[in-house]
Amino acid sequence: MNLMTINRLTRLIFLAGALCFSNALYAQVKGLIQIRAVQGDDTRSFQEGGLGLYRHDTKSDELILSQGILDFNVDLASSWSAHGVLNANQDPDVGLGFTQAYIKYQPLSNSNYKWHVRVGGFYPLMSLENPDIGWTSPYNYTNSAINSWIGEEVRTVGAEVTIKRPAKRFNSALSFSFVGATFKGNDPAGTLLAWRGFALHDRQTTFNESVKFAPVAALNTYELRWQANQVLPFEEVDGRFGYYAGVHWDYLKKSQFRIYYYNNNGDPTTLNISTGQYAWDTRFTSAAWLYKFNNKTRFIAQVLNGKTEMGANALIDNAFYSHYLMLSHKEGKHRVSVRYDYFKVTDNDTTAFDPNASNGEGLTATWRYQLTNKLQIGVEGSALKSVAKNREPIGFNERISQQQIMLNAQWRF
Numbered sequence: 001m002n003l004m005t006i007n008r009l010t011r012l013i014f015l016a017g018a019l020c021f022s023n024a025l026y027a028q029v030k031g032l033i034q035i036r037a038v039q040g041d042d043t044r045s046f047q048e049g050g051l052g053l054y055r056h057d058t059k060s061d062e063l064i065l066s067q068g069i070l071d072f073n074v075d076l077a078s079s080w081s082a083h084g085v086l087n088a089n090q091d092p093d094v095g096l097g098f099t100q101a102y103i104k105y106q107p108l109s110n111s112n113y114k115w116h117v118r119v120g121g122f123y124p125l126m127s128l129e130n131p132d133i134g135w136t137s138p139y140n141y142t143n144s145a146i147n148s149w150i151g152e153e154v155r156t157v158g159a160e161v162t163i164k165r166p167a168k169r170f171n172s173a174l175s176f177s178f179v180g181a182t183f184k185g186n187d188p189a190g191t192l193l194a195w196r197g198f199a200l201h202d203r204q205t206t207f208n209e210s211v212k213f214a215p216v217a218a219l220n221t222y223e224l225r226w227q228a229n230q231v232l233p234f235e236e237v238d239g240r241f242g243y244y245a246g247v248h249w250d251y252l253k254k255s256q257f258r259i260y261y262y263n264n265n266g267d268p269t270t271l272n273i274s275t276g277q278y279a280w281d282t283r284f285t286s287a288a289w290l291y292k293f294n295n296k297t298r299f300i301a302q303v304l305n306g307k308t309e310m311g312a313n314a315l316i317d318n319a320f321y322s323h324y325l326m327l328s329h330k331e332g333k334h335r336v337s338v339r340y341d342y343f344k345v346t347d348n349d350t351t352a353f354d355p356n357a358s359n360g361e362g363l364t365a366t367w368r369y370q371l372t373n374k375l376q377i378g379v380e381g382s383a384l385k386s387v388a389k390n391r392e393p394i395g396f397n398e399r400i401s402q403q404q405i406m407l408n409a410q411w412r413f
Helices: 003-021 145-153 191-195
Strands: 027-039 063-075 080-089 095-105 114-122 156-165 174-184 242-251 255-263 281-292 297-310 316-331 334-347 358-370 375-388 399-412
Touching: 145 191, 145 297, 145 316, 145 334, 191 297, 191 316
Parallel strands: none
Antiparallel strands: 027 063, 027 399, 063 080, 080 095, 095 114, 114 156, 156 174, 174 242, 242 255, 255 281, 281 297, 297 316, 316 334, 334 358, 358 375, 375 399
């Protein structure tokens, strides 16, 4: 990507912000522009229909707009606000779209308990890795396998209620929150896990996008003739509501724990022939923990365990699992973060022509340096190895190893 394209995308972000908020009286707008140079490997990225599990490959050995984010909050009334996150991307195609857009109702109350409602499109708050602007991470530039997948295929388009027991109100060291939601869309979630497996990247899918994957041999069979060679992750296919429930636990801001159960309640026999998307019956449990040793050093871990099915008579029946362990240390203007990932998809069906089993592990190390309040630079190195049983039928080795190094510069406004 050349500087002219980067400039066009940057201007597009600012223009979109101006149009959105020119008439807003109480709008809080912030943004992030992140540019990177990547030394990738020659395994073509999944974004280009290849087998690579990184966002970038050798085609990315130039300047890239990796994040173009506009994050806004607009106060509509005393208890009502609107929130949106607009993302500009250049890969695999230049585009602009929302990753979140919702209305929040948070009434003023004299009760010791607090509550609020979100209605629209947003992330369930499962991750402790992505608390920064626009669901980005202040630690590694490349997300964990878990949150790479969440950023691709999981989004709430519905309503969520949170009830909180704040520690201060009860003169306690513990805070609790209880979360429940119902939603539509998200029916195809699980598609990428079956035919690509987990990946490591920071590319969030906007509401108007699809995600490609390699043309696996099984899609040429009669049984899967309607399945497209891409996923539209937020499409509504079967007309059914999904749901999730979660608990947040916080001890003195020193130890935080979140656990969620998610079920999209998909009907695996339902298909939208015009878009080539099935409804997948996908459900999982996510547990995340953050522990602060002191003000400088913290440990973060997350575990994801679930199942997904598609097609009549469990044509595809997979279990999936992943975990990561991260250690991050901040010293002055420096932050160093190291993370280990493990991921696995287990093929439980008897459909011999469609092998879905895959597994892998990765190691990612990141250094960030805060030049000013608005400017930051950083370097990241990452390596992964993976195995996927569906690679050999299309003429590739089922085992691949990948490495990448990236230089990043970002500006906040």
